[in-house]
Amino acid sequence: MPGALLGVFLGGLAAADPPDSHAPPPAAAPAAEELAEVVVTAPEAKYVAPTRRDSIGRIWAPVLIDGKGPFRLVLDTGANRSAITLRTAELMGVTPLPAGGTRVTGFTGSALVPTIHVGTMEVGDVLIGPADLPVLQDVFGGAQGVLGIEGLANKRIYADFTHDRLEIVRSHGERALRGFTVVPLHLLRGLLVADVHVGSVRAKAIIDTGAQSTIGNLALRDALIRHTPANVARQDIIGVTLDVQTGDYLQAPDLDLGNLTVRGIRVTFGDMYLFQHWRLTDEPALTLGMDMLGTFDVLIIDYARRELQIRLRDTRPIT
Secondary structure, eight states, X not given: OOOTTTSEEXXXXXXXXXXXXXXXXXXXXXXXXXXXXXXXXXXXXXXXXXXXXXXXXXXXXXXXXXXXEEEEEEEOTXXXXXXXXXXXXXXXXXXXXXXXXXXXXXXXXXXXXXXXXXXXXXXXXXXXXXXXXXXXXOOSSSOSXXXXXXXXXXXXXXXXXXXXXXXXXXXXXXXXXXXXXXXXXXXXXXXXXXXXXXXXXXXXXXXOTTBSSOXXXXXXXXXXXXXXXXXOEEEEEEETTOOEEEEXXXXXOOEEETTEEEESOEEEEOOOHHXXXXXOSSSOEEEEOHHHHTTSSEEEEETTTXXXXXXXXXXXXXX
C-alpha cells in the first residue's frame, strides 16, 4: 500500500527534451514590471546550478553517509525520504538488501526497491539516521542520490545560484532582507505548498526542487483551456521509478506568487500518477520544478517560517 508516510515518496523527475528544448527560461518580475531574460555562462556548479537557456538548474548537497563521501545528492523538497543510486551503494562498499525492501512512489509510478541501512547522513546542520535508504537504479542530473525532507523541519536552505553557494542551517526565524520577495507557504501532506494564480485560476503550487520540469494536473489544464489544441506538443515525463507518462506541453499564463509574477512559463499537463497519490486530481494544482525555481538569483526555503524568500537576478539585454 503506497503512501507518503508508509512508503517512500520521491517527487524528482526528468523530462525528455521538449519540442523546443532551447526555449528561454521563464522570466520573473514584480507584478507590474517584466524583466528581460538572463543567460549565465559559467563552469559546472559545485553546489547550485542556475537554469539557463540550454540547461535546467539543480541544487546539489554534499552529504556524508556513515562518514564516507561527501556524495552529491540532489536536494529534493518533493521527497519525504532520501535515497541513493546503486552506484553510490557500490562506492560505499555496501550490498543492498533484497528487492522489496521498501516501496518508492515517484511522479509516474511506484516500485519495490532494495535498501541499505546507514547510521548517519550529515550535511550542514542536518543530521539524519539511523535510516534504511532506498537504492535506485538512476537519479537524473548526474547526482548520486536525493536528499529528502526528513531532516529539514526546522531548517533554512539558502541557495545562491549566482555565486554557487548552498547553506542548510537551523532557522532562527530570520525575516527576508531588502530586495527579497516573500511567498507564504503551508504544509500539505508534508509538502511545501504556495497558493498561486495561473492566469485567473487559483491553484496549489508544490515546491519541488527535485523536479526538472513544472507539471500541472488535468484540473488546472481544463480550467485554463476549454479545448486543447489539436497540434499540441507532447512531452514524456520519466520518474525515479523509470516509469514514463506523457503530457501536453503548453505555454501557460502568468504565474502570480504573491507580489511576484513569473512570465513565459511552460507546463506539462497530464494525469500523472503522483497527483492521484496526493489526492490532487479534483482541484487545480501544479509542481514548480527547477525550470522555474532555478531562474532566480537567490532562493531561500525557510521551513520554520513556512516561506520562500526570493531575490531576482540582475537584468541585462540579451546580446
